[in-house]
Amino acid sequence: MTQSVVTRFAPSPTGFLHIGGARTALFNWLYAKGRDGKMLLRIEDTDRSRSTTEAIDAILDGMKWLGLDWDDEPVFQHKNASRHQEIANQLLAQGKAYHCYCSKEELTKMREDARAAGKPPGYDGMWRDRDPSLAPDDVKPVVRFKGPIEGNTIIKDEVQGDVTFANKELDDLILLRSDGSPTYMLSVIVDDHDMGITHIIRGDDHLTNAARQAQIYEALGWQPPSFSHIPLIHGADGAKLSKRHGALGVEAYRAMGYLPAALRNYLVRLGWSHGDDEIFSTEQMIELFGLENIGRSAARFDFSKLENLNGQYIRNSDDKDLIDAIKRSIGEFEGCEDLASSLEDDDWSRFEIAMPGLKERAKTLVELVNSARYLFAKRPLSFDKKATKLLNDEAISTLKGLAVDFEEIADWNVEAIEQCVRDFADKNDLKLGKIAQPLRAALTGCTVSPGIFDVLFVLGKQEALGRLADI
RNA sequence: GCCCCCUUCGUCUAUCGGUUAGGACGCCAGAUUUUCAUUCUGGAAAGAGGAGUUCGAUUCUCCUAGGGGGUACCA
Numbered sequence: 361m362t363q364s365v366v367t368r369f370a371p372s373p374t375g376f377l378h379i380g381g382a383r384t385a386l387f388n389w390l391y392a393k394g395r396d397g398k399m400l401l402r403i404e405d406t407d408r409s410r411s412t413t414e415a416i417d418a419i420l421d422g423m424k425w426l427g428l429d430w431d432d433e434p435v436f437q438h439k440n441a442s443r444h445q446e447i448a449n450q451l452l453a454q455g456k457a458y459h460c461y462c463s464k465e466e467l468t469k470m471r472e473d474a475r476a477a478g479k480p481p482g483y484d485g486m487w488r489d490r491d492p493s494l495a496p497d498d499v500k501p502v503v504r505f506k507g508p509i510e511g512n513t514i515i516k517d518e519v520q521g522d523v524t525f526a527n528k529e530l531d532d533l534i535l536l537r538s539d540g541s542p543t544y545m546l547s548v549i550v551d552d553h554d555m556g557i558t559h560i561i562r563g564d565d566h567l568t569n570a571a572r573q574a575q576i577y578e579a580l581g582w583q584p585p586s587f588s589h590i591p592l593i594h595g596a597d598g599a600k601l602s603k604r605h606g607a608l609g610v611e612a613y614r615a616m617g618y619l620p621a622a623l624r625n626y627l628v629r630l631g632w633s634h635g636d637d638e639i640f641s642t643e644q645m646i647e648l649f650g651l652e653n654i655g656r657s658a659a660r661f662d663f664s665k666l667e668n669l670n671g672q673y674i675r676n677s678d679d680k681d682l683i684d685a686i687k688r689s690i691g692e693f694e695g696c697e698d699l700a701s702s703l704e705d706d707d708w709s710r711f712e713i714a715m716p717g718l719k720e721r722a723k724t725l726v727e728l729v730n731s732a733r734y735l736f737a738k739r740p741l742s743f744d745k746k747a748t749k750l751l752n753d754e755a756i757s758t759l760k761g762l763a764v765d766f767e768e769i770a771d772w773n774v775e776a777i778e779q780c781v782r783d784f785a786d787k788n789d790l791k792l793g794k795i796a797q798p799l800r801a802a803l804t805g806c807t808v809s810p811g812i813f814d815v816l817f818v819l820g821k822q823e824a825l826g827r828l829a830d831i
Numbered sequence: 832g833c834c835c836c837c838u839u840c841g842u843c844u845a846u847c848g849g850u851u852a853g854g855a856c857g858c859c860a861g862a863u864u865u866u867c868a869u870u871c872u873g874g875a876a877a878g879a880g881g882a883g884u885u886c887g888a889u890u891c892u893c894c895u896a897g898g899g900g901g902u903a904c905c906a
Contacts, residue, residue: 372906407905464904471902480833481902502904520836529834529902537904544906568835568901591837591899598898626843629855633844636854655844657837658899665843665856675869721868731867781865796865808867 365397366558369423369430370548372404373415376609377422379661380563380593383627387590388561389428390628390649400555401430405438406547422610426620427642435555437547444542444550447580448503448535456579457535459501460487482531485509503536505545505576513571518588518651520564525571533572545569549576557585561651564589588651590631591658598660615692617724618666619685622673626666630659639672671723679715683708686725693726699736707736714818717810734804735818740830747801755798756831758788762795763828772821778813802831 367388371381392399401423405411423430451457460483462470467483474481488506495501508527515523535546542550548569552560560570567589577584594600613623625640632655634640634648674682687708690700703711711718711732722728734741743751762784769776781799785792796812803824809815816824 370906374906404906410905467904475832478832482833523835525835531902534904539904541904543904548906563900564836565900566906569906571835589836594899596842600899629843631843636845638843638855655837659844660842662842662856668856671869720870723868792865794865800866806866810867812865 363558365392365395366400366556367392367397367561368400368402368552368555368557369428370402370404370562371419372407373411373413373419374407375415376418376611378609379613379627381419382422382426382428382610382623383593383630384562384590385423385428386426386624386627387632387649387654388559389430390645391559391561391651392431393646394649397558398431399428400432400435400557402435402437402551402555404544404547405436406441406542406544408438408541411438418609418611425614426610426624435551437551440547440551440554441542443554444547445536445540447550448542448546451505451535451579452503454579455506457503457505458488459492459495460504460532460534461495461499461501462486463499480529480531483533485532488532500538502534502538504532505535505572505579507532507572507575513574515567515570515574515587517567517570518586519654520567520589520656523567523571525568527575530572530575545572546576549573549580549582552585553577553580553582559586559588559651561588561590564591588654590654591656593630594658594660596660596662611692614689615694617689617693617726617728618670619673619677619725622670623666625673626669630661631655639669667723674719674722674725674728677719679712679719682715682719682725682728683712686711686729689725690729693729696726696729699729699733703736710735710818714810714814717814717818721808721810731809734806734809734815737805739823739826741802741805741827743801743805744807746807747805750798750801750807751831755801758790758795759798759802759828759831761788762799763825766821766825766828769821772817774813774817777816781813803827 369381369385369388371377371385377385389399391397403411403416403419405416420434448457452459462483466486470484470486471481474484483504487501487504507530511527513525513527513530515525517523533545534543536542570587570589574584592600610623614620621642624642624645628640628645628649629638632649632653634653637648640648677685690696690703693700714732714735718728718731722731762781765780765784766777769780781795782792784790785795797807800809800812800815801807803809803812803815803819819827
């Protein structure tokens with residue numbers, strides 16, 4: 361029987377869930393889902409001083425918003441500290457680890473000397489075989505792993521292929537700090553083992569760590585999991601991701617009006633491909649995703665592609681779903697604070713009626729909301745520059761004449777309105793455009809909107825005539 | 832400095848030794864149109880450089896250059 365797949369996403373709670381982490385989570389999630397496996401969540405908070413509950417909440421919220429759920433309860437790594445210590449002590453007892461009494465100063469000097477000599481930097485093994493009776497009694501020691509010095513450690517990586525490290529390049533890392541707390545390097549191994557993780561998919565900034573971890577697995581006699589180190593995501597200029605280069609928390613993408621499904625689709629194509637396919641439903645992603653099609657080179661984050669994708673998702677979404685998505689996030693939308701609190705049920709239902717015309721021309725939910733502002737505007741409208749220019753005396757008198765015909769429409773529907781406007785144009789020997797643009801200006805206060813007949817219809821006869829009367 | 836990884840249009844990528852090097856975003860031009868979008872059609876646009884291996888390299892190997900990651904009593 362084949363072992364069932366267990367993946368994990370293991371963020372450290374020192375900040376929000378950034379875009380690279382989100383993609384790592386997505387890949388782990390897809391891999392597990394596609395194989396009837398589980399994805400576990402583990403919060404790597406062994407460094408207590410740098411971990412915050414705000415960060416934990418932000419990460420959990422981010423994952424939920426993105427639609428990435430995890431199995432079982434989240435594991436908080438620091439709670440397993442005693443188990444980690446137990447393993448360290450076991451290694452100590454087996455002679456596979458040792459106490460080191462070096463001071464910070466000695467360590468720094470060691471590194472500098474090694475660097476100056478062009479040798480691999482790091483700990484030189486000073487206490488590795490030293491007689492413990494030489495230990496100073498005023499120094500609390502750390503526990504170091506006694507790694508092999510000869511030979512190579514080879515990581516069989518599903519993405520990177522076989523990667524070879526010379527053992528002499530890898531120094532003896534610290535397992536237990538001088539205060540007895542376990543370090544990340546020890547904790548990951550023990551937790552991954554204890555949690556039954558079969559596949560580790562993580563950023564390739566961990567590739568070197570994998571080699572050190574492999575040595576510890578070996579020392580422990582444990583079977584290492586499958587490793588996949590995925591390339592990192594860079595900013596638009598190719599530089600490392602920073603605040604200004606898209607390393608925003610996923611909540612920032614929510615605030616910019618992106619749909620979780622669109623973000624997922626964008627993210628899955630960063631580093632992974634399936635032939636020429638670009639659009640994937642969640643089901644397709646799960647079915648098709650595999651380690652073998654993950655690329656080895658870093659990708660740049662490209663907002664315009666995300667935006668295009670988001671536009672496609674918006675156009676293909678149900679009107680009701682869009683309304684729901686907006687209701688959920690409008691409080692976060694930049695520049696929409698006024699609407700967030702002022703929209704009534706009535707406004708929302710008009711919004712939904714107008715949605716077919718609106719969603720054709722929006723790339724983000726924020727644009728969608730702003731494009732609907734004409735629906736909620738209170739009379740008399742304020743007009744932007746272009747609209748004001750369009751509403752000259754001639755245009756106004758034309759519109760006043762049109763308003764008279766509108767009065768006659770008994771059943772206010774799109775067809776009737778269109779017929780009425782076209783008849784009016786014929787009657788007065790005017791081109792439709794000559795009427796439509798000023799009409800749009802008068803009704804919406806600006807020069808861009810959905811089709812004018814839709815605007816008229818959604819506004820309702822009374823409101824439309826009212827707005828025409830105001831000019 | 833040392834170790835590891837990467838390198839196809841501006842960007843994301845396809846290609847698994849033989850292709851007019853394909854698709855998507857963006858860009859440009861045109862069509863449709865009541866504005867803006869949408870939609871449709873067309874176009875410009877790429878194998879970092881240099882050696883090899885081979886009948887034949889984008890594809891395999893090596894070197895160089897460039898980029899990235901690591902090098903903590905962080906994760």
